Amino acid sequence: MNIVEQNINEDDIGIPNQENEILIEVKDLTTYFYTEFGIVRAVDGVSFHIKKGEFFGLVGESGCGKTVTALSCINLVRFPGIIEGGQVLYKGKNILELKDKDIRKIRGAEISMIFQDPLSSLNPVFTVGEQIAEVIRLHEGVKKDEAIERAIKLMKSVGIPLARERVNDYPHQFSGGMRQRVMISRALSCNPSLLIADEPTTALDVTIQAQILEIIRTLQTDYGMSVLLITHNLGIIAENCQRVGVMYGGHIVETASVKIIFKDPRHPYTQALMAAIPRLDESIEKLQTLPGSVPDLIDPPTGCRFHPRCQYAKQTCSELVPVLEKWTKEHMVACHFHKEFNK
């Protein structure tokens, strides 16, 4: 088992201090879709990294490129999408240059993924036990009986009641929340170093969502697994992640530790996003709104993609693309004027 000693050091920025070793580093990732309407610049020069044992969140509105970023990270972009450039360095190796055979070994074993809709990614004709055991056998070459035993253990560990009795059930016999747990146990069957979870709880009720996130968090702290969590919910980011990247129109516009970004959001888009959400713990008379709508990624705005909606935009903003710049330690912002405005 790949159990990493964990030593959470709640320092000022709340990042677990595992010598701060980087597990995966995405550099200038660019993925386009060639459609009949034009080229969709879905992911356009995205850079971020995730440390060992870190819970990293990617947040942004619908269509901003979160899923495509995740798929690009494990080289799973399908036609008409093409990864145009950039690197995904996993433990030092560029995943985008690996042979199919080598990348398949990483996918599912070292890096696993859970998707929003567990039904579509579970096979309806096999029992859940078979599907979990299959992954274990494929990657570890153990016998079927042993793999099934391991599957039962995993199902128990993610809180599926009566795991032994239910291991021979089919996916449709489980509720949505239970199916998502089956997916998680399958994703975790090979003790991955990185779990990519794309809106894993969006289709679930909040009480179930809380349980699923709790399970993922426990595994992250117990086994030192890193997590890339994709969501549009800032509350989920605040309660689960250590660091976060905010995406807008195919770009990452800000990254920082969660504690910092909620205290001192620097990008006007991050600020607007935070002011637009109703909160359970506050009564706000009027929510702040953003004018305009999300950019068309076939013909995105020039310069800063946020400039048509930005209250601080000046001429430069429509002419020059702002790059991610260091604001403080671990806090990067892509805005020409991020130094100038205060909250």
Add this chain to the structure above:
Amino acid sequence: MVTITQSSDNNLLELRNLSKLFPIYVKGVVRKTLIGYIHAVDDVSLDIKKGEIFGLVGESGCGKTTLGRVILNLLPKTKGEVTFDGSKIHELKSRKEELWFRKQAQLIFQDPYLSLNPRLTVSGIIEEVFIIHNRGMTKKERRERVNQLLNLCGLEDYHALRYPHEFSGGQRQRIGIARALAVEPQLIVADEPVSALDVAVQAQILNLLKDIKKRFNLTYIFIAHDLSVVRHISDRIAVMYLGRIVELAPAEEFVSKPRHPYTQALIAAIPIPDPTKDRKRIILIGDVASPINLPSGCRFRTRCNFAKQKCSEEEPKFEEITPGHFVACHFPVELTESLI
């Protein structure tokens, strides 16, 4: 302790022991056999006050949409009664009375696209309403009124001549709202009106709904599964669980002093965008019961952390435990620390 029975002039809507069951059949070779009923709405009694925003929350399948539709007489009830402004709406006799009620009470949907005729322009869609309800209007008057309504909902005159597919989700929701306002209703049932929208657009629509509510002194029943949204807009909040209302309180009290174990778990589960908060977590174990075979006694007991023997023997009544705060639980929990 009283259960609601008396009516008051302040009430726009009164529900008494309202139930809606859906029969479940299995298809056999010769005929289909009835195997049971889904208790989508089960013995709901409550009052909606004139001018209030009444929030309704609960998990998927608990019966929110069904309750909204039965209230609007879009679905027949199984039992009980709904009184709107003094009239029993399931006993309306004539077409004229039915049209009257249609004008009084309107529905706004989650996905407005599905409810907008794709072959009509926005103007056509709204004018249709006038053709049914305001026969006397001339074409010119109708057009003017359409533009007024669109402007009110943040759209421009030129939008009137476009078709629904040419609009974004948020704009379609505006069209849905404009159409609902066209008949000058008193009551709007909004069923997940912002659930399909991104946060930025959601904020615009919530602000719009609040504005027009004030402006026309409307009453809303606002249905959503996102409690943060419901808390933001509502004056009072009720939570449903498997067809039954289990708690009802003024919005602020609902989130700060919930008494039902389910409401407490729900509130504790809602993520709050503030990483400095260290919140209590309540984890529910056990499975949601089936709406066909409801458990004996309290229907939440299969997941409840406080269930005792009485809970499986007797169904808790929906009772007022402090003024304006109703709970259906044998052992309502008094919280010692805030959940938010």
